[in-house]
Amino acid sequence: MAKESTHPVGSGWLKYFLNRDGLMLGSGMFLELLLSISALLIRSAMYSSGEAFRAFFSFISPSQLFLINSCIGFFAATLIAAGLIKLAYRLRITVNARYWVYVASGLFIVYRSFDILQSYRWQAIGTFLGTSQPVDLYISNVLLVSSCLSLLIGLVRALLDSDLANKTLESQNTVLIYQIHQLQRLEENARKNETQLTVLLNSISSPIFFTTVDGIILACNDTFVRLFGKGETDLKSRHLRDVLPFHLFLQGKNCAEEVAASGEMQFFKGKHRDRVYECTMYPVVVYSGEISHICTLALDITEKLRAEEELRLLEAAVSNTAESIMITDTEGEIKYVNPAFEIMTGYTAQETKNRPSSFLGDQSQTKVSFREMWRTLQQGQVWRGIFLNKRKDGSSYEEKATISPITDEQGCITHYVAVKRDVSQEQQMEQHLIQIQKMKNLGLLAGGIAHNLNNALTIILGRSELALELMAADEPARESIGVVIRTAQTSSKLIKQILTFAKQNSKEAEVVKVGPLLQESIKVMRSCFPTNITIHENINALNALALVDPNELQQIVVNLLENSQHALQPDGGSIDISLDLIDLEEVTPTLTGNLPSGRYLRFTVSDTGHGMDPQVAEHAFDPFYSTKDVGEGMGLGLSTVHGSVKRVGGGIRLYSSPGAGTTIEIFWPEEKMRPLKPAFAVESKPDGKGISVLVVDDLQDIVEMMVVGLKSYGFQVKIFSDSASALEFMEQDPAAIDIAVLDYMMPKMNGIELAKRLRAFKPDLPSVLLSGYRMDVSDGEAKEVGFVAILSKPILIEELARTLVRYAKTSDQEPPVV
Template sequence: MERLNLLLVDDNPDDRTLVIHELQKEFAGLAVDQVYQAEALEQALQARRFDLVITDYRLNWSDGLEVLRRVRAVLPDCPVIMFTGTGNEEIAVEAMKCGLDDYVVKHPKHFKRLPAAVRAALEKKRQHLALVSSEEEFRRVIRCSPVAMAIYDDEERIIFLNEKFVRVFGYTHDDLRDLDDWWERAYSDPDYRQQVRLTWQHAQEKAQRTGNDIEPHRYRVTCKDGTQRVVEMLGSIIGNKHLVILNDITQQRYADEQLLQLGAIVESTDDAIIGMNLEGIVLSWNRGAERIYGYSRDEMKGHWYGQVLPEGADNELQQILESTRQGDHVEHFETLHRRKDGKIINLSLTISPIVDADGNVAGASTIGSDITHRVSLEQQLRQAQKMEALGTLAGAIAHDFNNILTAIIGHASLLDLKLEKHDPLAENVHQILEAASRAANLTQALLGFSRKTPIETKPVSLNGIIKKVERLIVMLLKENVAYQVNLTTEDPTILADSGQIEQVLINLATNSRDAIPSGGAIRISTAVVDLDEQFVKLHGYGVPGRYASLRFSDNGVGMDERVRTRIFEPFFTTKESGRGTGLGLAIVYGIVKQHNGFITCYSEPGLGTTFQIYLPVTTRESVQRVKGPEAPPKGGHETILVAEDDEATRNLDRKILEAYGYRVIEAADGEEAIARFREHQDEIDLLFLDSIMPRRNGREVYEELISLKPGLKILFTSGYPADALGGLQGKEFRLIAKPILPTHLLKTIRDVLDEH
């Protein structure tokens, strides 16, 4: 059992406990006299001898320097270590000059160094006593000493190098005959060499004057192999001999630097790095944790980590700690935590066990990354993908339904033209046309959501559109719902289809009206804003640029998060059966997207709802177009190739065109259209092509036939009209969307044929 008689001078009981705790790990036979009063110090020094004295610097009744002087007066050979957190570099230097053996900073990361400092001081004491005993004994001791040593005489001739010196620095006695050789080889830089040499000489002269040892100094030494070591040089003058002790502290210095660097890294990272014991009590809390959670280090150290968990999630921490006790690592565990301000955040946690020197799990290290923004972006991406899929489905349904409606509306219209005004069947035909019209509006709504409806954009005033539709919105609202508007004086110009933007405002107004059960208000405001990269990154949508901002809000019942995430889905509604189709907001979403804009919704139960829309601003001036009265349809005698895969629609087109004098050549798919054109190339004046057909679509048919007959006139049709545009931008063509009224078909056919 290694014994150590220690005199511990410190008036802080907690610090005395920590010192004893650390030294008991190294010295099983530790005996401690604890002193915290001046009288007790004198009594202790007179009563017994000690192997070592450890003293604090700042004491209520004295200071560490005075304790050092008293110890030296009574026990001149007893090592003294100053262990304090209140001193500074000047005090440390003064203490070392007075014979202090070591100076250790009182800080949790330096407690581990205390046993090593004690052993070093004891070793230094033993070496000193051995030197004093006899020179021969002295040589035997230092030869095998674990510390590098050298001896030179008054003539500065080196007369001894121990084995450790040769192993550390590589120089033998043949390399170093005198101090000049040492200065030259160990300090290759002339300026640094001169500095070190003068410092050593002054320290040596002071030791000769005072009779004390040569004070320690730290230097960088170049070894024989060119590497550099950091050494602490000190010494003693024994007669005409000079003993030099060179402590290689390279690893210690490196460890200290690494510790400081590690501490700086831990403090500078944005992630929360937290240490806790196996009961979940926080032991360390870095700046990243302060930033993420909002709690300061002082607020969390010594407290239970579970206080950052949402209500009802306490079991989560217990499960993690149980896994940690088993030595398990938990990686990238995504969970919810609560900030000091009550906000719930998404975190990704990696928890690792902390193992002590005996291999036992002593605690847990937790690294937490705030992934709230990432999770939000992922949710927005999933929502966008879902809306895109719904749009594709809605567009496909509308395409097929439009073919059916074309046949219904077309045949009913032909029948209506043949019936007398007072024919009893006329009312039935009108009912068919009215029902078909409602069905056509439904398909147009689906196409609007899927962004498949062709739009005719022009520069228009956003404020002007709002003013134009204001009377209609007011009529839509209940008497107890106020209408408030605040339009920017900049009056932003947007590139838009005015009718579509009007539809957006009407649908939003209808939605707000139904959300205000007993009086309230809707508010419309506009502004011009610049969205930058920071905005896009923060909100997860948009493209940097200048936008017109349209904000539409109400103080109605609001929505919870579950409802809010689904409001733009087609056919989704919270209204009673028969009070809505669930397409109003879906249409709004489709129109905004088709105008290259962005729309978001903010809502909470009881706090109303706000729709924020951004539409790109254009620098072109707004224009107004006035349409004249439409002329009745005209016929003709030209030959038209009608390519349509739906038989009912194809037959209807043929009947309408033939009824007005045109000659019709039919084709049921793309390949047949090309074949029939080759047969009648010189006779055909116009191609009337469905954009989506089997065996070559309308675009492919057009591109082949136009090469055979440049300048050939073309009219496209589709129940899915946007698809007809693909790859044909800039070409000479017209497009007519299904379902088609016979009069509209005839007028468009005539317009295309008459174009030059």
């Protein structure tokens, strides 16, 4: 019995008229109805009350009213035509019937167009033809009737086509019902066969399944479902790609293609859930000789293959690992080494077999206690540590080892396996990092000490200079005061070396030709050496450029050659000095840090002296570390070299051993261009008359010394010991100051910040910055905040006076760093 519709009759048409297409057709029909009614009403009003009608519609003529009515009718006809065409497509009527809908729609639009013509000019066609017959009315009626007839013919044609389609469908349904009955009988027979096949398949303990050549499962046993069903109980009609793991599916697909191509059974091995199966595929051939199905039987061979698989994997892992692996017996005799061991030590497996593992060790420098190691291993525990061993070529290397005991089924130790890794480079890098951090900390300490010493020396030099000015020329004490000044200046040079080491006295580095400067420095040093020391000079890269401070370069040569001279005493020897260009192809560790790959100038100083043991070499570049006798050195030579080289991005390497001499290599990155550096003239006699100076320093002794000293040169001096007071004074009378002298390190506000604040009151105020250590201030930054000179403490009052006179009168010059 057909199911009764739950929708009311006509609900489909209601939904149609509520959508856009239905609204279009309905709106057009509704407009046509309204227009017909309005036309009748207008004609009736005109004929029944003509004068009243004309009086009421005096603003528009009757012909204009009919024209408006016709235009709206044309619009309604367009809506009806579009709605009918949309309805025809919605009902899916035949193409022939749809053509009549097109004709009817077109005729109706033409009818409405003709109506517009009639409204514009009545009897236009009749007038044109010269007849009094109502030809226009005939044409209008013919168009309207033709439109309706076309629509009716289209409807009839649609009904005829629909009836023909229904008859064709009934015929096809009859054939389909017969085929369904036939299929039902075949399905019943197949179901019986399937039941028998299922019993047979489930009696087999190994996975077995039948598939089409394309991989569709036709039948399978419970073992196959249990392994691959993932909780499902029926896998029939499923494709193997949806059931099997991807790797098994690919293997089976390739094997099935070989079966289909050859017509013979094929084998492959597959793994699933840690079980290995040997799969055999049998072709199932029908009477025509074609392969219709494939039967696959999988036998579990896991236990058979597990042992040899584990051995194969173990052998491959041990042979291909980058770690050195060594197996010994309980007595420590080597039984096996892998290829990585041969690469690391230089010994072949045959050369090490049955030899004690201790033959590799450097017994004089070993870092482990073998007794403790054996105690740990014999207790069945894992031991970890570092060995210092020797390769076959005699070179030493450090290896990090992990040694584990191997036990049998009873828990007895039968062998030991050692996994080792060469950590020589890692150890060197670690030592370099420790050394760099230590040098950094010592540099900070040295910088702080030097800052305080410079302040003290400033007072000593300033007061001594003032004392000399006040003394008569024949005063006996003048000599003593001169000794104080010279001693203070010598101490100042020492402090500058400390500041260079601490990276706080950043001198002016420039791009120069290193070779000629080295030759000049070596030439000067030759005359200072005793005759039992020979200097061999090999300066090759004469035109190579590097970023260095020429003064620091000279100091580097002096310090290195003095150290070599000391190492050659008293017997003498030779010193080899060379300069060449080299290419570093990889990152190179040095005492100043890692050097990136690139092209470098290498300056080498090598002597044949007594050399250094590892403990001395480790501290050679530490400040204040010296092996010389008391009074012969302060231990700042090599530390100064370290600071100078590191500051310009260079590197240092040290090679030394007792009795074999010492070699020091210095690397500077090669530069490709030389900048020009401007020079300026310095006045010889300072005269501060008429110049007003603002002095700000938090140390009262320095302020008072500067007041007395600068006044002696004719300056007018205004002093302050704090920044706030100086700012308050400048705010009240900025024109009273011509130039300012500012200390860098002051509480609450440093000299740079104070200079910025001062320029807010006097934008063109030049300033001179004083500091006990060097700040990281570039020339551009100095000029921006008004600094015309940066002077390092201690400084002579005369030098400060020259600077003030120069820039107070010519404050538009470039600000060099003094």
